[in-house]
Amino acid sequence: MKLNPSIKYHSIIGISLGAWSFLFSILTRPFEHGEMDFSRWMEVSVGFSLIAFLSYVIVSWFQKIVFQKLTKWSILFEIGVYLFFYTIYTLATYYYYRSPIITGFYDFQEFFTKIILNIVVIFTPLIVIARYYTLKLIPKEVEEITIKGENKLDILKIKKDELICISNSQNYVEIFFLENDVLRTKLIRSSLKKIQHEFDFLIQVHRSHLINPSHFKSWKDSTTILLTQVELPVSKNYKNRLLAL
Structure with missing residues (x-):
């Protein structure tokens, strides 16, 4: 299995995730549970979008280090990237959600089942397609x-x-x-x-x-x-x- 380790291209994926998260939030308000006013809802949307971007960039740096050290990539490493991304994203967004900025009332289990699982469904196809496309951007080696x-x-x-x-x-x-x-x-x-x-x-x-x-x-x-x-x-x-x- 191949990997394009370019931080530049994966940063673009991170920006796309953040933008898609914000757009989806505006269109469907997935985090609205009846007690958030518009201002608070916008804080959630912007915060979650920024966390999506930063989480993916962190994963990009991590995968580049692994790839440079091992000079190979496999399906297990690819699955690990997704698990690592969603772990960072889940913990960061939950901490933000429960912080004094948002003061959300879901406990972790409710937060995971009602918010994170929906986001996984939204993000995963975009990440898969984008990561596949980056393979076509790998510069050909001149022999x-x-x-x-x-x-x-x-x-x-x-x-x-x-x-x-x-x-x-x-x-x-x-x-x-x-x-x-x-x-x-x-x-x-x-x-x-x-x-x-x-x-x-x-x-x-x-x-x-x-x-x-x-x-x-x-x-x-x-x-x-x-x-x-x-x-x-x-x-x-x-x-x-x-x-x-």
């Missing part, structure tokens, strides 16, 4: 590769997705890659076999050519393929694997 030749100066460090293909050129290999969307080439003293052994994601399409399959565009004809800004021949021995892409 870099380093191609080395026999000479010390024979080295090329590029992003994996920038590599288009590698072709044999006598005692050298010619590397075709993109640099700011411009096609570049570099000769390195090495062999195609050695390159293929080091970078197993490359596919051989000809005895003299390896390609990065992510740059395959289309077939020009039965013996030629089009890559990003490059055209290469395909031999019969390697055609079937390419057709499987």
